[in-house]
Amino acid sequence: MRFSHPVFRLKRQARLLSREENIPLNRALDMIAAGEGFKSWSHLAANASAGRPAGAMLAQLSPGDLVLLGARPGHGKTLLGLELLAEAAKAGRRGFFFTLDYSDADVIERVRAIGIEPGAISSSIMLDTSDGICAGHIIAEMQAAPPHSIAVVDYLQLLDQRRRNPELAEQVAALKAFVQSAGHIVVLISQIDRAYDPGAKPLPDLTDVRLPNPVDLSLFSKSCFLHDGEIRLDAA
Known part of the structure; x- marks a missing residue:
């Protein structure tokens, strides 16, 4: 329908x-x-x-992938991240949702908005809304997770908001090294620059990622961009 x-x-x-x-x-x-x-x-x-893309997207992700998931506000990037975790949970995989942007209640609300009762996936997905989220925190929490676990981080541009946290470039490099050695997948949700013009191209790309602090985007093995209901997943 x-x-x-x-x-x-x-x-x-x-x-x-x-x-x-x-x-x-x-x-x-x-x-x-x-x-x-x-x-x-x-x-x-x-x-x-x-018709959701999460199942097909998850099938294209491999252990060791560091993925950038970008869209302008309101275009479904956080919901897609949560759907990825729900698909992983259905397959018996461990999932983690780290967010510096939402409260526990906000996340539960969004999970229900995609037609899933939080209790149905709570045993498989760990929700972390603590203020100390950074690469080191994520790595420590996932250290004992079984191989092929997947984490969604909401979002990239907030990881270095605390002065005591390492620079964003250093954190992304640390996450890249970690997923490759541990065999996990980490998806970093990202803001898109306001200058992005959908009239010039239907979907944003790596050149449109908002980077208040420099990051080597070649560290990402895959990128996924959304806009107006369209989605594109690319390998680096």
Whole structure:
């Protein structure tokens, strides 16, 4: 079934409706779903799951990959990261979600927005919203994880926000060395520069990554960019 808008836009409509009507987000999601002909958001999300790119994307990631996942705000990069972890959990793999941007409640809300009950994946995915997240913290938390574990980090540009943390370039290099030696996958969600013009090209690329501090982007083995419901995964 086709929707009136891409799912990420429907979620945005629900968030706006929630604020405007001062109602819980889950109720707003259900109202948006009803407008699309579904009895609840969970049914809409289940219908959309067949067309989600996360499963196909996960199949293209290999142990040792350091992946950059970039999009402008509101285009679904965090949700895609969470879907990747949910797909990994279904396959019996260990997952980690490190975020410096969201609270525990925010993450739970977003997991429910993709049609998944947090309890169904809580035993397989570790959620970390601590303020001390940096490359060293991520490596320490994943050190004992079984091979082929996957982490999603939200997001790249916040890793060196604390002065005591190493420079961003040093942290990315450390994560690259770690995933290669441990056989894990780390996906770093990234901001895209406001100068990106979708009229000039339909999807951003590495030249559009917002880098307030320099980073060697060749350290990433794969990159994935989203915009307006479109997605592209490229090998370095």
